[in-house]
Amino acid sequence: MITNLHQLYLYQIEDLYSAETQIINVFPRMIELAGCENLKSALTTHLDETRAQLGRVNEIMDTHGGTSRKQTCRAVKGIVEEGEILMENMAGNAVDAGLIVAAQLLKHYEIAAYGTARAFAEELGYDRDFYLLDETLEEESAANETLTTIATGGLFTEGVNEMAK
Numbered sequence: 005m006i007t008n009l010h011q012l013y014l015y016q017i018e019d020l021y022s023a024e025t026q027i028i029n030v031f032p033r034m035i036e037l038a039g040c041e042n043l044k045s046a047l048t049t050h051l052d053e054t055r056a057q058l059g060r061v062n063e064i065m066d067t068h069g070g071t072s073r074k075q076t077c078r079a080v081k082g083i084v085e086e087g088e089i090l091m092e093n094m095a096g097n098a099v100d101a102g103l104i105v106a107a108q109l110l111k112h113y114e115i116a117a118y119g120t121a122r123a124f125a126e127e128l129g130y131d132r133d134f135y136l137l138d139e140t141l142e143e144e145s146a147a148n149e150t151l152t153t154i155a156t157g158g159l160f161t162e163g164v165n166e167m168a169k
């Protein structure tokens with residue numbers, strides 16, 4: 005039973021541990037499928053960042069005696085499952101756009117979850133945690149912006165033009 009803010013915070017940290025782990029597992033396949041070099045390199049960079057993010061979450065979990073085996077982040081599991089269905093059913097010019105959809109859904113979930121966790125860390129006076137969560141939140145926002153730039157930088161237009169040929 006969760007009865008105070010600290011417990012809710014730890015629940016969320018354990019959830020994020022599961023989220024990052026699932027993302028680390030699915031990203032290599034997304035990188036493999038990406039056609040556009042910009043997208044491939046953005047996803048590769050973000051996979052490296054994600055490994056560091058998992059390390060930060062792990063540090064926070066250790067600090068508070070959390071455990072990585074407690075729960076699966078079902079929200080990320082659902083987004084990953086939908087992404088997998090997309091990946092199996094996409095071809096040609098739709099692939100990169102579909103990968104961006106899946107990646108941005110993940111980033112948005114993480115931005116929301118990390119934003120809340122960071123606010124809780126501040127409220128609870130966990131300074132080191134706040135610093136670590138803030139670093140991750142910055143990376144997630146930057147990754148999301150990079151994906152938007154790639155998506156709006158002609159990727160869709162080129163795809164549509166190709167399909168019209």
Ligand SMILES: [Fe+2]
Nearest residue numbers: 024054057114
């Ligand atoms: Fe992440």
